[in-house]
Amino acid sequence: MMPKLTADELAERVLEVREFAWxxxxxxxxxxxxxxxxxEDVRATRRIVSAAGYEGPELDQMVKTVCCxxxxxxxxxxxxxxxxxx
Numbered sequence: 001m002m003p004k005l006t007a008d009e010l011a012e013r014v015l016e017v018r019e020f021a022w023x024x025x026x027x028x029x030x031x032x033x034x035x036x037x038x039x040e041d042v043r044a045t046r047r048i049v050s051a052a053g054y055e056g057p058e059l060d061q062m063v064k065t066v067c068c069x070x071x072x073x074x075x076x077x078x079x080x081x082x083x084x085x086x
Contacts, residue, residue, distance in 0.1 A: 004053050007065045007066050010062065011069035014044055014045045036071070041067075042063070046063050049063050
């Protein structure tokens with residue numbers, strides 16, 4: 001059995017998958033204003049985490065952890081953008 005992916009690895013996969021959906025909108029605006037991912041982002045995260053072998057309570061916890069990592073990554077990207085353009 002292969003080891004399960006870490007939260008960081010899963011967050012990177014979600015960011016790669018959702019990047020295409022974000023081309024037409026700016027996800028940072030929503031995430032920065034609400035502090036949450038939108039429902040489609042959460043569903044995509046759940047699918048990716050589930051496909052990585054997580055189930056039950058472990059799945060729920062890892063989805064929360066990965067969503068948190070993604071929010072922090074988006075916030076960091078926005079901070080970097082403001083620092084370089086501000």
